[in-house]
Amino acid sequence: MSTDFQQARQALGVRLRELRTEGRLTVRQLAGACGWAPSKVSKLETGKQTATPADLEAWAAGVGKPESAAELKGRLAGLESTYRSWRRALAGGHRAVQDALGAQHERTRVFRGFTASVMPGIFQTPEYARCVLTRYANLHGVTRDIEAGVSSRIRRQEGLYAAGKTYRVLIWESALHVRICPPAVLADQLDRLMSINGLSSVRLGIIPLTADVQIAAGDDFWIHDDRLVVAETWHAEMWLDSPEDVALYRKVWDALDASAVSERVAHRLISRARSALDIP
Template sequence: MSTDYQQARIILGARLRELRTEARLTVRELAARCAWAPSKVSKLENGKQTAKVTDLEQWAEGVGQPTAAAELKGRLRGLESTYRSWRRQLAGGHRAVQDSIGRQHEKTRTFQGFTGSVIPGLFQTPDYARHVLTRYAHLHGAVRDIEAGVQSRIRRQEGLYLPGKKYRVLVWEAALHVRICPVDVLRAQLDRLMSVNGLTGVSLGIVPLTASVDIAAGDDFWIHDGRLVIAESWHAEMWLDSAEDVALYLKVWDTLDSAAVYGQPAHRLISRARASLDLR
């Protein structure tokens, strides 16, 4: 778990403890009022468990300060607006997650992105997107409304054809070969990737497996207009807008970009990956 995220949970926990001690309640007394095990109170106070909205409402009632619920929920929103657990997000369905990203894409004019494990969602075919979302849905145990999520993801691609939008995208060569889908789906996906490589607003760089790099490929991320970074990990999606964080990701992007190839060299790497599928 991110150190910053954990620190935010600890700060929220400290505020919860403050409210309990101000009410002169022991851990057991508050737990009894909320019909919880005492261990839950301890975990929330010590940042060992992320509170739910209902937990905060019960806590405020339990300490006799129901109006404090608004403050506590505001703290929780601040925590989750930066580190958005996939489990919590997907509880609302795949379409909700994709629509949220789509709204951010509508606001953005210049994108700088990197993907190291799969073809970027902006360039995915519906079949490829369906397989990717399905695999990750099973990982998080959230398999409902996948088709709606696919449709929302594909709608974002309309931006590729709008004047004024620029997409500067880096893909690690390994992503061209990952068999997260059947061979025929991957073959069609690579054909699609070659076609978008010629779009006016798209600059597609491939980082070759054999390239000398100053930094190893890490998590996928997108930089929106140099003001917001959306980065992904296995457990969460991080929305980072501090100047320090954005500057770090811009530096990472520039470093990876220096190892990337464009134009015909990039096209040859995609063609080589496609040709390797015909050898099976």
């Protein structure tokens, strides 16, 4: 679990403990008032368990301060909007996740993205997107609604042809070769990438495996207009909007960009990966 997420959860726990002690209640007394086991109160106070909105309402009522429920739920909302576990995010289906990204996509004019092991979603063919979403859905045990997620992801590609949007995208060369899909699907995806490389709205950079780099590849991320970063880990999707976080990711992107090749050189790397598949 992210250290920052855990710190935020512990901070919420500290506030819960303050309310309990201000109400002069023991752990057992509050547990009894809420109809819980005492261990649940302890876990919430120490940040070992994430509260639900219903938990917070019960806590506020139990300590005799029902008006504090709004404050507590505001803290929880802030925590979950920044660090959303994939399992919890996908509970609403793949389309909900993709549509949330789509809403941000419509607001953004300048995108800066980096992917290390798969093609960027904004460039994916439907078949490739289906393979990617299926693999990650299986990882998290949430396999429903994949087709709706694919449709929503592909719909965002309309932005590639919209006036006023710019996509500056970096791809680690290894992503051109990763067999997360059948070879024929990857071949079509590489053909698609070569055609996109010629769009006026796209500045595509490939970081060669042999390049001297200022920083090693890490998690995939997208910077939206230097106001929001959406980064992905195995566990969670992070939405970061603090100036410090955005500045850090912009610094990382600039360092990666310094090692990237573009235009004809990038095209040759893509073409070489396509030829290695030995598919007509």
